[in-house]
Amino acid sequence: MVTENRKTTHIGLFILLLICLLPISVSAQGSDPTDDEVNAVAKQLYCPVCENIPLDACGTQACEQWRGIIRDKLSEGWTEDQIKDYFVAQYGDRVLAEPPREGFNWIVYLVPLFIFMGGGVLFYLGFQQWKASGQNRNERRPEKKTPKSVKPSDQDIKRVEEELRKRSKG
Amino acid sequence: MKKILLWSGLGLLLLILTIGLIRSQKGQVGVGEVAPDFELISFAGESYQLSEFRGKVVVLNFWASWCESCKPEAEDLEAAYQYYLSRGDVIFVGVDYVDTEPEALMYLEEFGITYPNGPDLRTKISQAYRVGGVPETFIIDQDGFIAHVQIGPFTSLDEILIRIDPLLD
Numbered sequence: 158m159v160t161e162n163r164k165t166t167h168i169g170l171f172i173l174l175l176i177c178l179l180p181i182s183v184s185a186q187g188s189d190p191t192d193d194e195v196n197a198v199a200k201q202l203y204c205p206v207c208e209n210i211p212l213d214a215c216g217t218q219a220c221e222q223w224r225g226i227i228r229d230k231l232s233e234g235w236t237e238d239q240i241k242d243y244f245v246a247q248y249g250d251r252v253l254a255e256p257p258r259e260g261f262n263w264i265v266y267l268v269p270l271f272i273f274m275g276g277g278v279l280f281y282l283g284f285q286q287w288k289a290s291g292q293n294r295n296e297r298r299p300e301k302k303t304p305k306s307v308k309p310s311d312q313d314i315k316r317v318e319e320e321l322r323k324r325s326k327g
Numbered sequence: 328m329k330k331i332l333l334w335s336g337l338g339l340l341l342l343i344l345t346i347g348l349i350r351s352q353k354g355q356v357g358v359g360e361v362a363p364d365f366e367l368i369s370f371a372g373e374s375y376q377l378s379e380f381r382g383k384v385v386v387l388n389f390w391a392s393w394c395e396s397c398k399p400e401a402e403d404l405e406a407a408y409q410y411y412l413s414r415g416d417v418i419f420v421g422v423d424y425v426d427t428e429p430e431a432l433m434y435l436e437e438f439g440i441t442y443p444n445g446p447d448l449r450t451k452i453s454q455a456y457r458v459g460g461v462p463e464t465f466i467i468d469q470d471g472f473i474a475h476v477q478i479g480p481f482t483s484l485d486e487i488l489i490r491i492d493p494l495l496d
Binding site: 205271 | 329336337340343391392393426427430446449450451454
């Protein structure tokens with residue numbers, strides 16, 4: 158009787174163990190990725206046909222197909238980097254939000270830097286020039302002559318008086 | 328010295344921008360130009376090199392499974408391929424432009440296309456031909472020069488034959 162109970166318990170435990178292992182084996186095979194998981198990868202890639210539209214925001218049939226590819230690859234257990242590498246191999250670097258830092262692509266990163274540095278140099282040179290011309294102006298500026306009050310001569314007073322007299326007559 | 332450096336930098340920047348602008352404004356590879364050489368690995372895994380087809384007329388068609396306007400010409404292209412097949416001096420090659428393989432294979436099956444087709448990996452071929460969209464077809468003569476550029480689909484089998492026949496002896 159006791160042996161039979163123990164046997165039943167063992168079978169029960171074994172079934173319980175199988176039930177517990179079932180979800181693990183299912184998830185190990187790769188469950189369907191959610192839309193959020195697909196879009197997390199898709200937003201790092203750009204539609205190779207329509208310009209400047211990330212794959213997660215693109216509504217064309219082609220983009221739907223590419224999102225389908227991302228979903229398939231995720232369910233096969235691919236990492237984000239592997240999927241991105243696959244897209245680059247298929248459609249070129251232009252699918253990446255950021256071009257890889259190699260070869261001619263360096264221009265994309267260096268040109269803004271050069272423009273910024275050039276602007277800085279221009280600003281510095283302009284500022285130096287402005288400062289130098291300001292100093293020169295100060296050096297060359299003549300002394301201010303304060304106007305001195307001048308007393309009218311008797312002749313001038315006479316001329317003014319005569320003028321006034323003429324006007325009062327007229 | 329500083330000014331020379333500054334002007335050189337600005338000149339270089341302008342040159343880069345000008346080259347970029349000219350390149351973006353350029354249209355497709357035109358009639359009379361040398362057809363850029365390329366290697367295509369077909370969906371079946373076979374390799375095709377354009378330069379190996381020297382002495383033959385090559386019909387190079389760019390298409391995609393998501394391209395609605397490619398569909399009307401698909402059967403006509405296959406019919407043209409079948410028409411010239413026994414001669415052996417007209418080669419048809421399909422380049423699948425930014426597409427997904429399962430859909431591309433379904434497309435080929437749907438329209439019964441049997442001539443070699445393969446993906447345009449890294450869009451190298453379409454960039455070399457400066458393809459602006461699909462469908463576009465380049466007919467290349469026996470000497471490797473572009474003889475005709477078809478922007479948009481062919482509307483009938485005759486339209487395809489009219490472009491190829493004058494190139495044949």
